[in-house]
Amino acid sequence: MNDDLVRYAPPLVLPGQHRPEAAFRVAHDLLVRRAPREALEVLAPALEAEPDNIGLRTLRAWAYLNQARLQRAEEELAWLVEEQPDDVWARHALGRSLERQSRHDEALPHLRLAAAMSGDPEHELAVLRVERLAGRITSAA
Incomplete structure (x- = not known):
C-alpha cells in the first residue's frame, strides 16, 4: 500500500466521537496513520470532559512526540x-x-x-x- 495514501487519509468522523471511548479509537487510528494534528483535535474535547483519562492522555503524549513538541x-x-x-x-x-x-x-x-x-x-x-x-x-x- 502506498504510504502517502495512508499518511494523508482524512480522519474518520463517527457519531458521538467526542465521547472518550470513541475519541480514543479515532485518535488512535489517526496516530497510526501518522496524523498527530488531527488526533489532537479529536482528543481536545474528550479531554475537556475527562481531563484525567489516562488512555486519552497517553494518546496526547504520543501525538506530541510525533510532532516533536517535546516540552508538551x-x-x-x-x-x-x-x-x-x-x-x-x-x-x-x-x-x-x-x-x-x-x-x-x-x-x-x-x-x-x-x-x-x-x-x-x-x-x-x-x-x-x-x-x-x-x-x-x-x-x-
Whole structure:
C-alpha cells in the first residue's frame, strides 16, 4: 500500500466521537496513520470532559512526540508516570523525550527503569546510547 495514501487519509468522523471511548479509537487510528494534528483535535474535547483519562492522555503524549513538541510531551508523560509508575511505555517515552532535549542525565533513570521492567532489547539499547551521550561510557579505542 502506498504510504502517502495512508499518511494523508482524512480522519474518520463517527457519531458521538467526542465521547472518550470513541475519541480514543479515532485518535488512535489517526496516530497510526501518522496524523498527530488531527488526533489532537479529536482528543481536545474528550479531554475537556475527562481531563484525567489516562488512555486519552497517553494518546496526547504520543501525538506530541510525533510532532516533536517535546516540552508538551514531557509534561504529559511526567503526569502519566506519576499516575502510573509501572507504565513502561510512558516511562520509556519520557526518557526519550528528555533525551531528544539533550537532557541525558534526567533521561537515564526513566530509560533504565523501562529497560528493567520490560527486558526489551530496544529499551536496553536506549540506555546504552544515552549513557554514551551523557559521557558515562566511552567507546573502546
